[in-house]
Amino acid sequence: MDTTKKQQQTGLILGIVSLALPIIAGIISNAATNSASSANSLGGLIFLLIVVTLICLAALIVGIIGIVKSSGAMKAATAAGEKKVLGIVGLVLSILGTVYSAFDFFFVGICATCTVCALAAAMG
Amino acid sequence: MYPIVEIFGKEIGTYGICTLVGIFVCAFLSCYLVKKKGLYYEDMIITIVYILIGMFIGGHILYGITNIPHIITLFQNIEKYTWWNFLKLLVVGYFGGMVFYGGLLGGIAAMAIVCKKGKNLPANVVFDIYAIDIPLFHAFGRVGCFLGGCCYGIESKFGFTVHNNQLNPAINDVNRFPVQLVESACNLIIFLVIFMLYKKGKFQNRLLIVYFYIYPVVRFTLEFFRGDEIRGFLFGLSTSQIISILLFTFAVIFTIVDLNKKRSKGTDSNTGEIAETAT
Numbered sequence: 001m002d003t004t005k006k007q008q009q010t011g012l013i014l015g016i017v018s019l020a021l022p023i024i025a026g027i028i029s030n031a032a033t034n035s036a037s038s039a040n041s042l043g044g045l046i047f048l049l050i051v052v053t054l055i056c057l058a059a060l061i062v063g064i065i066g067i068v069k070s071s072g073a074m075k076a077a078t079a080a081g082e083k084k085v086l087g088i089v090g091l092v093l094s095i096l097g098t099v100y101s102a103f104d105f106f107f108v109g110i111c112a113t114c115t116v117c118a119l120a121a122a123m124g
Numbered sequence: 125m126y127p128i129v130e131i132f133g134k135e136i137g138t139y140g141i142c143t144l145v146g147i148f149v150c151a152f153l154s155c156y157l158v159k160k161k162g163l164y165y166e167d168m169i170i171t172i173v174y175i176l177i178g179m180f181i182g183g184h185i186l187y188g189i190t191n192i193p194h195i196i197t198l199f200q201n202i203e204k205y206t207w208w209n210f211l212k213l214l215v216v217g218y219f220g221g222m223v224f225y226g227g228l229l230g231g232i233a234a235m236a237i238v239c240k241k242g243k244n245l246p247a248n249v250v251f252d253i254y255a256i257d258i259p260l261f262h263a264f265g266r267v268g269c270f271l272g273g274c275c276y277g278i279e280s281k282f283g284f285t286v287h288n289n290q291l292n293p294a295i296n297d298v299n300r301f302p303v304q305l306v307e308s309a310c311n312l313i314i315f316l317v318i319f320m321l322y323k324k325g326k327f328q329n330r331l332l333i334v335y336f337y338i339y340p341v342v343r344f345t346l347e348f349f350r351g352d353e354i355r356g357f358l359f360g361l362s363t364s365q366i367i368s369i370l371l372f373t374f375a376v377i378f379t380i381v382d383l384n385k386k387r388s389k390g391t392d393s394n395t396g397e398i399a400e401t402a403t
Binding site for chain 1: 140144173
């Protein structure tokens with residue numbers, strides 16, 4: 001019986017979540033940008049962008065936890081002589097999710113939030 | 125140069141891409157070396173994650189430390205700023221950048237904590253591998269600096285002229301010495317030297333000290349060719365030059381203490397042998 005399967009599944013789930021979150025954030029961000037031209041509410045746009053940035057930050061943290069958990073599960077599987085396919089998939093997804101969310105957080109999220117907030121501050 | 129490229133419709137900084145490539149190359153090399161030692165490479169992955177977090181925090185803190193005079197002025201004139209401008213200046217302006225030496229020291233601190241708390245990998249193995257990884261990662265990072273247009277060199281007849289760099293406008297339209305590429309090449313040579321020493325089993329458990337002997341000398345010299353900011357933090361030396369001196373001094377002191385320990389051990393064993401033969 002695979003004793004490390006649950007550990008590997010946890011890593012896999014965290015990996016999927018870390019990859020899915022920035023994609024969701026991207027969809028929200030696109031929707032917000034598209035509606036910004038027609039919408040009058042700048043406050044709503046700021047709120048959305050802050051939410052997007054926070055989602056990316058959450059994804060980043062989940063991704064890092066995913067990498068640690070998946071690696072731990074893989075080590076346990078190796079020690080127990082079990083298959084570690086789920087662990088490897090979890091690790092790869094977690095790394096991808098972390099990288100994706102990091103780029104979104106540092107290069108898109110913060111920039112967009114800064115710009116909009118500065119605009120809001122300028123408008124009083 | 126090319127500070128931003130478009131990938132899948134997204135604008136991504138070339139510095140970020142180079143850093144990422146550097147991280148992956150170093151991670152693969154570290155895992156390979158750990159596996160060759162008969163240890164779990166999964167432990168190395170976890171250690172790398174913590175090292176990266178340490179590097180990130182350390183790099184930003186040291187950047188903040190270099191801006192202490194500005195931060196003091198900011199707090200003295202706090203009433204002149206709106207909350208938003210104050211926060212933006214403090215977080216983005218004075219803590220937003222990263223300093224290599226801060227990252228290096230942050231990584232070492234994180235590594236020490238992980239090795240002490242986790243006890244999965246022997247600290248000496250991790251420290252040796254870290255000494256191999258740092259110059260390799262740094263070589264990629266400096267290529268990123270060159271492409272991004274930061275950490276640029278002084279005005280010179282030899283070099284490159286950059287136009288329309290919006291991220292670092294100060295670099296534009298002046299022929300500058302490509303100090304980033306020179307440092308990248310130096311880092312690559314340091315990497316090869318340390319890797320050869322590791323392969324030959326020389327200076328085992330002391331490779332980080334070897335790095336502390338070589339890199340500070342290189343950095344101290346190359347700082348004179350940097351033209352990106354005011355170079356005159358203390359006694360006309362930049363922060364990096366001061367840290368270079370401190371690191372080199374640390375390496376010298378460490379070596380003296382290490383040699384003394386070895387000598388005293390040798391004398392102890394010799395006196396033990398003499399006592400045994402006498403009895």
